[in-house]
Amino acid sequence: MTYDLKPFGRDYFDMTPSELFRDFGRQFFSNFPDEQGIKTDISEKDDRYELKAELPGFSKDQIDISYENGMLIISAENNQVNEEKDNEGKVIQKERSYSNVKRMYSLNNIDEDNIEAKFEDGILSVDLPKTENNQRKVIDIK
Template sequence: MTMSRYEPWSLLNQLQRELERSFEGGRPGTDTAATAEWTPAVDIKEEADRYILWADLPGVSPDSIDITMENGILTLKGERQTEATARREGLKRVERVHGSFYRRFSLPDTADAEGISARCSNGILEISIPKKAAIQPKKITVTGEG
């Protein structure tokens, strides 16, 4: 008997990814969430001077992570390598997914694309997105006679 994980929401999640892709201007044949085997969990926090994004990427080499920023869209993609076939033989249940992943995030206008940095530690990818310096009003002194 083969054991498999029951996921009643998988079709709904696939539909949601397809809708997100269509609204983000994705084109058929390109890397999209629809072609990704899995989607990493992500937390996003806003601080006074930056946004922080944490993605769970256990088992993913930092060399296989690709982060790009274009037209206000931050794209995160990469791949978790499949384990050797010999090691997978005899497994009764497999829940850890392998293969490519893909996520896209629309950034607010306040995000400073030039200052984005990323680091990966203990399977957690941290992306720091600084905010642009706020434009402060300038006081103009009026001079004149009398």
């Protein structure tokens, strides 16, 4: 009796190093569930950045936004308890829902005092005006 020992159904001895690395990455990361993070679009204009983040199922008071040391931080927490009762007040069903998301964005040269945000229909829109000194410094490293 012979056994064919080929991890993930592939013969790794016949693969180039780049194929081996790429295949390992696919196999490794396919075991993780889809990310339940914040889907975000960021666009850059001449004078500001515009960020739009999807936060479905959250209300405005469940969302926290902060800007600190060049990092915009968006976090949201939803901890709901839904109680269904019959006519006599006896609990028949109790459902709990908890979700927590957090994401950080590195955005420099932001006028911190004039950041504006609004939340409407599950979409968080953040307007991040740039400072006057928005020229990037180029340093030549020898």
